[in-house]
Amino acid sequence: MSTSFTLALARDALKAKKISSKELTQSFVTAIEQGRPLNAYVTETPEKALAMASASDAKLAKGEGGALEGLPLAIKDLFCTKGTLTTAGSNILGNFVPPYESTVTQNLWNAGAVMLGKTNMDEFAMGSSNETSVHGPVFNPWRARNSNANLVPGGSSGGSSAAVAADLCLAATGTDTGGSIRQPAAVTGTVGLKPTYGRCSRWGIVAFASSLDQAGPMTKTVRDAAILLGSMASVDPKDSTSVDVPVPDYEKLLEGGIKGLKVGIPREYRMDGAPPEIAALWDKGADWLKAQGAEIIEVSLPHTKYALPTYYIVAPAECSSNLARYDGVRFGRRAPNARDITDLYEKSRVAGFGAEVQRRILIGTYVLSSGYYDAYYARAQKLRTLIARDFTQAYEKCDVLLTPATPGPAFPVGDKSDDPVAMYLNDVFTVTVNLAGLPGLAVPAGLSETGLPLGLQLIGKAFDEATVLRAGLAIEQAAGFTHKPANWWKV
Amino acid sequence: MSVDKDTVRRIAKLARLAVPDENLAPMADALNGIFNWVEMLNEVNVEGVPAMTSVVAQKLKWRADVVTDGGNAEALMANAPDHEGTFFVVPKVVE
Numbered sequence: 001m002s003t004s005f006t007l008a009l010a011r012d013a014l015k016a017k018k019i020s021s022k023e024l025t026q027s028f029v030t031a032i033e034q035g036r037p038l039n040a041y042v043t044e045t046p047e048k049a050l051a052m053a054s055a056s057d058a059k060l061a062k063g064e065g066g067a068l069e070g071l072p073l074a075i076k077d078l079f080c081t082k083g084t085l086t087t088a089g090s091n092i093l094g095n096f097v098p099p100y101e102s103t104v105t106q107n108l109w110n111a112g113a114v115m116l117g118k119t120n121m122d123e124f125a126m127g128s129s130n131e132t133s134v135h136g137p138v139f140n141p142w143r144a145r146n147s148n149a150n151l152v153p154g155g156s157s158g159g160s161s162a163a164v165a166a167d168l169c170l171a172a173t174g175t176d177t178g179g180s181i182r183q184p185a186a187v188t189g190t191v192g193l194k195p196t197y198g199r200c201s202r203w204g205i206v207a208f209a210s211s212l213d214q215a216g217p218m219t220k221t222v223r224d225a226a227i228l229l230g231s232m233a234s235v236d237p238k239d240s241t242s243v244d245v246p247v248p249d250y251e252k253l254l255e256g257g258i259k260g261l262k263v264g265i266p267r268e269y270r271m272d273g274a275p276p277e278i279a280a281l282w283d284k285g286a287d288w289l290k291a292q293g294a295e296i297i298e299v300s301l302p303h304t305k306y307a308l309p310t311y312y313i314v315a316p317a318e319c320s321s322n323l324a325r326y327d328g329v330r331f332g333r334r335a336p337n338a339r340d341i342t343d344l345y346e347k348s349r350v351a352g353f354g355a356e357v358q359r360r361i362l363i364g365t366y367v368l369s370s371g372y373y374d375a376y377y378a379r380a381q382k383l384r385t386l387i388a389r390d391f392t393q394a395y396e397k398c399d400v401l402l403t404p405a406t407p408g409p410a411f412p413v414g415d416k417s418d419d420p421v422a423m424y425l426n427d428v429f430t431v432t433v434n435l436a437g438l439p440g441l442a443v444p445a446g447l448s449e450t451g452l453p454l455g456l457q458l459i460g461k462a463f464d465e466a467t468v469l470r471a472g473l474a475i476e477q478a479a480g481f482t483h484k485p486a487n488w489w490k491v
Numbered sequence: 492m493s494v495d496k497d498t499v500r501r502i503a504k505l506a507r508l509a510v511p512d513e514n515l516a517p518m519a520d521a522l523n524g525i526f527n528w529v530e531m532l533n534e535v536n537v538e539g540v541p542a543m544t545s546v547v548a549q550k551l552k553w554r555a556d557v558v559t560d561g562g563n564a565e566a567l568m569a570n571a572p573d574h575e576g577t578f579f580v581v582p583k584v585v586e
Contacts, residue, residue, distance in 0.1 A: 330579060347509050362499065420524065
């Protein structure tokens with residue numbers, strides 16, 4: 001059986017009893033084995049998947065079952081899964097088997113979904129290329145025209161983006177702290193949605209930067225993103241930042257079109273030195289929305305250029321605090337031959353964390369340290385207020401914003417791994433959204449000159465995922481993006 | 492502001508990372524690259540701007556001060572690198 005179903009089509013075929021979850025799941029198990037050269041999965045759970053599929057088939061036979069009954073999904077290895085290894089892409093958590101389940105994944109299992117396995121990711125979600133993973137890089141299923149060079153799948157949710165693009169799952173979960181759902185989605189021709197901060201519970205997700213982290217769906221279509229978000233999102237008493245807003249029927253809210261929708265084009269996103277094909281695609285996107293009845297309005301987000309440096313103070317500060325828990329005592333790896341307790345901490349941490357994570361812990365420790373706090377951290381928190389205020393002012397004039405998703409297509413493995421700032425610039429269009437806590441959606445919109453996918457981003461008001469998805473659907477329909485990567489990885 | 496080897500050594504100590512001596516200078520270079528780029532934030536006048544404390548307008552939630560979970564000592568020990576019964580084992584702390 002083909003694994004190229006969308007989530008919606010597989011759901012409808014299961015409900016109509018045209019296929020069984022067991023057959024569907026078995027096809028994915030085989031596709032995952034054949035897809036191992038991509039290194040998208042770090043843990044495959046075929047037995048668990050087939051057992052879950054059988055249970056779903058029993059429910060479906062009786063006409064029962066939840067919104068995702070029998071649908072096989074991939075889970076980013078940042079979500080704690082009870083009884084299944086969870087590494088966060090790090091050596092320090094190398095053998096960690098959680099005794100509990102994250103709220104988001106529990107919501108998915110409650111809705112009937114099937115777990116295929118855990119996907120690769122940048123270590124502790126710190127990266128934009130999936131190259132900082134202790135499990136090695138993931139290869140993008142896409143290659144440039146007339147080239148055999150391996151490209152990155154974006155990051156940090158690179159295993160999830162590659163798995164969705166290569167049809168190694170129906171859909172996947174991701175998390176997004178500065179662009180880690182949207183950037184990998186954009187460079188793999190898939191759809192990625194970062195919901196409003198507080199929409200999905202953070203409970204049981206390995207923490208990176210708690211005021212920015214948010215889980216979201218990574219899918220083949222905008223409709224699939226609406227379906228998956230509907231099950232991932234909840235109000236959770238276990239997460240004090242989970243916001244008490246009812247979860248609407250996002251799929252139903254896709255209907256209605258965009259006539260009269262006011263779409264803002266932020267002029268500061270036209271960056272010097274950006275490739276002309278990015279600007280051209282952006283213009284095309286605005287024309288598509290206009291042709292469907294939207295009104296295009298130029299707006300200003302004056303503090304845009306300060307978003308990335310602000311992020312690289314706030315995120316490392318929170319990371320240095322969150323990662324203090326990895327001490328080699330209660331879980332994770334412990335370095336041998338420690339002289340005393342301090343030596344145990346210091347040796348376990350330096351052996352367990354990779355280079356990028358250590359760099360961010362040190363930046364965070366520095367900007368929070370006595371004498372530097374006001375100059376760095378306190379200033380960055382003020383900048384964050386200004387960045388969020390830019391959006392509030394823009395939304396006085398428009399309902400949703402349209403921007404590019406990334407500054408370019410997927411780049412070769414190894415290309416930017418020696419230059420942290422060049423790597424950070426991948427998130428230039430996505431990071432503002434995390435700092436302001438808003439929902440953002442990446443939708444595939446076309447191919448680059450080299451034949452690689454490019455995406456556009458829609459940014460909405462807080463808790464207005466419905467409008468973001470509706471505008472995303474309009475882009476998707478106009479773009480008619482049906483390209484698929486050539487299957488070169490099959491062993 | 493520039494970060495030198497000694498500063499890296501000091502913050503590594505605060506962060507409980509035993510960064511080897513030969514890595515201190517390269518780490519200082521990497522951090523300086525990032526801090527030089529971050530310097531652009533000084534262009535912005537932040538006089539009178541409140542620091543962001545919460546990204547969504549929400550009152551921090553309250554809950555009843557009661558036990559909601561617990562009694563899972565065995566499950567928690569399952570991932571311990573070293574333990575005796577339900578105690579974590581660490582190198583001697585008090586001589």
